[in-house]
């Protein structure tokens with residue numbers, strides 16, 4: 001029986017810089033400002049060249065943040081823009097997730113991205129006193145405004161919740177309701193990621209991993225709250241037990257996100273590769289199929305140039 005589908009995106013992550021002016025205590029990614037050399041276009045070109053003919057569709061541009069008022073912000077943004085443009089010119093579809101952007105920055109990135117992303121994480125302001133105490137970008141209102149701007153600009157968008165960073169269960173439902181409401185207004189959210197906190201070797205936040213046994217329950221409830229045209233995504237490398245991975249699918253998750261050589265956000269948790277995932281999923285009647293970083297219902301929101309890039313990849317579930 002192979003009549004149920006789960007998607008993933010054949011992806012490669014490039015990191016313009018690991019430097020970040022925020023200090024989220026659960027972070028396993030950042031370095032201090034000035035301590036991470038920026039990725040050059042020449043180095044990126046070599047990476048992209050090596051990826052051609054490897055069935056990679058998505059280039060995920062994931063970066064630490066330079067402060068919006070920093071004199072280096074413009075150069076940081078231009079590097080990100082140029083990396084997207086380069087990826088596009090070499091046959092890939094960029095998806096950028098680099099923290100909160102100004103409206104103008106978002107508008108410009110729309111020209112060279114098929115979708116953008118930003119985790120809402122949790123809307124509760126209580127976390128500003130704990131894990132986000134030194135993370136000005138994690139102001140809930142700033143983040144929900146990003147989702148609103150994306151809607152106004154007609155940008156297909158990926159967002160999500162980080163689970164197990166000190167929030168309550170009611171906080172989950174409130175955050176999901178907020179996403180649902182924004183989507184009902186703009187119809188622009190393509191996926192919601194439910195990411196369980198998974199402790200890594202660099203973080204200072206001393207808390208246990210999110211209980212994987214709880215994840216199917218959260219997914220089930222999220223499925224009730226979110227409109228049916230939003231796909232629920234879970235990162236399979238953070239749901240180690242294959243029985244629980246299957247339970248997450250039974251509860252309503254239908255996408256496994258970008259699968260590539262390394263999970264830059266959770267470097268202690270290697271991605272399960274596609275063949276391994278297929279071996280887990282197939283016996284339970286799930287077929288794993290590739291998808292692009294933009295869902296088909298959003299194609300007509302893209303520029304002609306981006307639509308052509310999408311069509312040339314001709315890869316659709």
Ligand code: SF4
Pocket residue numbers: 020021022023024026027028029030063064065099135137
């Ligand atoms: S989680 Fe993101 S925003 Fe927070 S410190 Fe790490 S890189 Fe910066």
